[in-house]
Amino acid sequence: MALLHVNKIGLAIMATVNREKAMTQLRILFFVVLGMALFSTGRLHADADIKPILADARATLTTVAAKGFEWTTTRQLIAAAEVALAAGDKAHSLNLAKAALNEAEKSLLQANYAEAHWQDGMPF
Amino acid sequence: MRSLIVNKKTNLGFALYCLLAFSGFAGADAEQGLDYQSMVQRDINDFKAYYKTRFPKIEFSEYKNGVYAIDADSREQWLEMEDFPPYEFAVDEGEALFAVRFANGKTYADCFANGGEGIRQNYPYFDNKKGQVISLELAINDCRETNGEQPLAYKKGPMAALSAYMASTSAGNVFAVAVANKEAYQAYLEGKKFFYAKRGQLNFSCADCHMLVSGQKLRADITGPALGHPTGFPVYRGKWQEMGTLHRRYAGCNKNIRAMPLPLQGRAYRNLEYFQSVMSQGLEINGPSSRK
Amino acid sequence: MLYFNKKMIKITACLMGLFIGTGIPVLWAESRAVEAGKVLTFDRKKGNCLSCHVIAGGTLMGTTGPPLMMMKLRFPDKEKLYKQVFDARKRNQKTIMPPFGSHAILSKEEVGAVVEYLYTL
Known part of the structure; x- marks a missing residue:
């Protein structure tokens, strides 16, 4: 379900912005989120x-x-x-x-x- | 008699006394003297009537053939398979095993009535002394242990072969499993509860698949009627590519509905077998047989 | 903060998937809730609905339950269809339909996706 949920977001971004630009944004988001997730779950x-x-x-x-x-x-x-x-x-x-x-x-x-x-x- | 003498002077008193005496007797009956066999007979009649209504064209005697009694398509394939019975080897193996002497010089034949021949239809029975249901497979291991031998595994292999051989000598005999007393009825009732209770993550009872929707397709397969379930066991099952006992099938069925299988030959499965065999009263033993 | 993180974890997981391989992202980009629901409906380990129901496009279908067709007509209220899949016992205590949601055979989200797919039938 999470996949679909994100797909919608992904699609929306890709639809409005140039694909390359979107991919770059998503890559940045990915690393930011990955870092936060790794940092926080252990404590939660x-x-x-x-x-x-x-x-x-x-x-x-x-x-x-x-x-x-x-x-x-x-x-x-x-x-x-x-x-x-x-x-x-x-x-x-x-x-x-x-x-x-x-x-x-x-x-x-x-x-x-x-x-x-x-x-x-x-x-x- | 005593009531007549004591109460003959007053009609009212007599009537009252009779009423009390009668109700007293009725109460006592419910406690101990109940006719369990006729209570069970009512269940058998209901059970048979259900299938008669569901499959009006199918003869009662046909139910010994499981799903092949009601599904013409798979019956054809099954009859072809029966031309070269895949369980024949197990019968031969069972016959050889049956004849082997235990270390103490005794044999299986010494443990069973009639030397173990033609007795399959009397199992399972309720053993009053042991206070539990004794299935054929349990009796086989009982025989081994009494004579100082190790028990056999209940799922397949030598146990299935012995069971197959003993069934083969009983071909054509009709199921004659009785429920004679309160303790036996309790065991029967436990089996009946098991049969009708929903279990497993999928929440199915035995009756859901083998009564309510028997004859309907579940995916490509048709669920067989519960009437006659135990007559043909042990079976050579295509899916297993080998022989298996009735309790192996119970465990498989439980897994299918995502219920943890219970111990083979444990009380729960033996009580279920007892109930199912009582329901199959009057059907011929035709084990071993083959199934898809 | 907790919610934010959970969502982020989900996004991260998905993005990781997006970056792995070349074929998978294409598939995912085309997928919608309906598609996911169809997969769940047909999957033998999940909905396995074909076990008992006939559905257009299916194979080896069962005849135990009613055919799944014209679902919008039969369940004008989508919520009712959701409840039926989640736990059919609420409507009929004697039903033999497994309580997919109540017994955690499918998650809430998965039941939702199945309903989205059923609504297209």
Whole structure:
């Protein structure tokens, strides 16, 4: 989505200004932004933000797994979040941890719903 | 009898007593004496009726053939494949394995009724002493362990071969899986819940694909009816290029809907197999068979 | 500041892509939300809508759900179509359609792109 979003901006710039000029502008923007991004992400997301979310995701997943309702995707997200954290990519790690927690919670909802409403699935 | 003697003087009292006694008996019945088999029979009737309405032209006995019962196109290819059955090798292998003596001198035949021949239709059954459902594959490993042998893996290989051989000696026998008591009914109910509950990230139940939309196309494939699901297992599946057990298929199905597969021959899958086998009551055993 | 940075990161990522190779930028320059939505709709690991729905131009299509056509007519309110893809259970608890948004099969933005594409059908 980000790609499209930026494409629109890119297209707009390219449409109004000469292509060469636009490319130069974009190149400058690229380095400025890259520098800012590298400089800021480490500070914005400390380990302390990510680890509790990951712990929560793991705990919820354990509960769900005991009910037999774990999704195949959730533990992959947790693993990916851990890899990103170890690699120092904290912004990415935080996103993955949040996604993992969201999935764990949704699968728990599903498990609890199934327990109460499984008869709804009977097509009689 | 006692009520007659005590209450014969007052009609009202008699009537009241009878009412109380009756309701008392009814209450006791719900606790222990319930006829579980007839409760289950109602489920079987509903299940069969559903498919009868959905596929009015298909004979009940045809459901042992899985999706090929309802899909004429793939049935042709399947019949051609069955001319040179890809599972035959597994049957031979299973027969040889079945005859091998354990280190203690015993054989598989010593563990099973009728020497293990023609008994596939009685599995899975509810073992009252163990308080759980015993599938054929579990019984095979039980036999091995009782005789000091290592258990086999449940997915494929020797286990699938043994299962294939034992099914082949039972060809034509009809599924006769009973639910005789409260504990058995509990296990049956767990399997039933599993069958109808939505799970996985894609949020599908077994019934969603194999009842509601059975016969419809999912991409290029048609989902088979759940009625008769277990009759043909183990199967040689084209996609696997080898033999696999029913529980291997369960695990694959779960992965497809992005649900974490549960342990093969764990309680959940055995209860599901129990439910599915009860639903397939009266269908012939025709395993092993081949599937796409 | 946070928002600014996030946006900048996105822009950076995209620009990096723009500068890599020569063929890719051309493709991207031509792409629009509709195109991205079509990719998501057809992708087996993403929308995989063809699994159950017939869509003009598709192959190996399912017949489980209704054909996806004349979507503007059927969903004059685009928001309703978005909600249907995001979580069809809201409209019909017994639906067998996966809740693409609620179960994080697709992100909000991805559901949005799919809807943009569906609206062209």
